Amino acid sequence: MTFDKILNNGTLWAVRYEGDDDNALRKVFNQWNDPEWLWDFFTENMADLEAYFKITDLNQAIYDTMDDSGELECLILDISPDADLDALFRPLENYRTTEMTLGKEKARLHNRPAHASWLRLYAIKLEQGCYIITGGAIKLTHTMSERTHTLRELSKMERVRNLLLENGVIDNEGFEDYIKEV
Amino acid sequence: MKQETKQFLEEHQSTTPSKWREEAQWRRENRDWLRYSQRIALLLLSYMKREHLTQASIAERMGCTQQYVSKILKGTENLTIETIAKIEYITSSKLLTFD
Numbered sequence: 001m002t003f004d005k006i007l008n009n010g011t012l013w014a015v016r017y018e019g020d021d022d023n024a025l026r027k028v029f030n031q032w033n034d035p036e037w038l039w040d041f042f043t044e045n046m047a048d049l050e051a052y053f054k055i056t057d058l059n060q061a062i063y064d065t066m067d068d069s070g071e072l073e074c075l076i077l078d079i080s081p082d083a084d085l086d087a088l089f090r091p092l093e094n095y096r097t098t099e100m101t102l103g104k105e106k107a108r109l110h111n112r113p114a115h116a117s118w119l120r121l122y123a124i125k126l127e128q129g130c131y132i133i134t135g136g137a138i139k140l141t142h143t144m145s146e147r148t149h150t151l152r153e154l155s156k157m158e159r160v161r162n163l164l165l166e167n168g169v170i171d172n173e174g175f176e177d178y179i180k181e182v
Numbered sequence: 183m184k185q186e187t188k189q190f191l192e193e194h195q196s197t198t199p200s201k202w203r204e205e206a207q208w209r210r211e212n213r214d215w216l217r218y219s220q221r222i223a224l225l226l227l228s229y230m231k232r233e234h235l236t237q238a239s240i241a242e243r244m245g246c247t248q249q250y251v252s253k254i255l256k257g258t259e260n261l262t263i264e265t266i267a268k269i270e271y272i273t274s275s276k277l278l279t280f281d
Binding site: 001002003004005006010011013014016021022023025026029030033034035036039059062063066070073074076077126127130132164167168169 | 183184186187188190191194195196197198199200201202203205206207209210213217220221223224227228231255256257258
């Protein structure tokens with residue numbers, strides 16, 4: 001596992017996993033712009049799309065994904081060096097209000113017309129305003145543990161978090177919090 | 183960012199540069215026509231799935247290579263009017279309409 005600097009000031013990074021020729025950010029945006037990949041994904045997950053979003057038109061789901069992907073990608077492209085990344089990423093667990101050591105976070109589009117956006121970018125928060133993107137997913141269900149593809153993202157976040165912990169990427173205050181957690 | 187974190191990430195940076203930013207900028211700059219290309223790709227894909235056709239059989243009907251059909255289906259090709267007309271013909275769809 002290696003890391004790619006997404007912002008030159010070092011506040012945003014992306015993981016490049018073993019065997020991948022580029023990082024997780026490029027991988028998800030390429031998938032979200034690939035009609036064949038999206039066709040296969042929504043064909044396989046049509047029941048969730050209908051159940052949770054009341055959408056029955058596969059083509060519409062693909063168009064919406066591509067549109068949202070463009071919006072989200074531009075949002076990241078346009079992050080200025082002094083931008084507050086804490087406004088883009090939110091705790092993965094909606095109920096979590098306290099800071100967590102190397103917390104699992106998500107980024108998504110808000111105020112999308114017609115239906116909520118199902119695109120998610122996942123990250124680990126290194127410290128205030130600093131994040132590592134671990135992956136992304138089309139989340140159609142209420143929780144991530146309900147489907148294999150979102151479970152896989154949870155596992156990736158855990159892997160990255162463990163690697164960072166094992167390598168001491170944590171300050172004394174954070175370490176004390178971590179000990180309390182375990 | 184604290185020194186240890188910065189040092190760890192920099193010591194473990196990938197050895198080759200990422201193409202994400204370059205591709206993202208290209209997608210943004212070409213967004214208008216890419217949207218058409220993606221929709222045409224989807225139309226062709228729907229037709230292929232419905233008729234149970236392979237890329238090779240589409241290539242044969244269009245008089246092009248299977249590799250080119252694969253590129254069309256990625257939705258990133260700036261298609262010529264000739265290619266659009268061929269897709270219209272084989273899918274019996276009207277893509278270009280004029281008032």
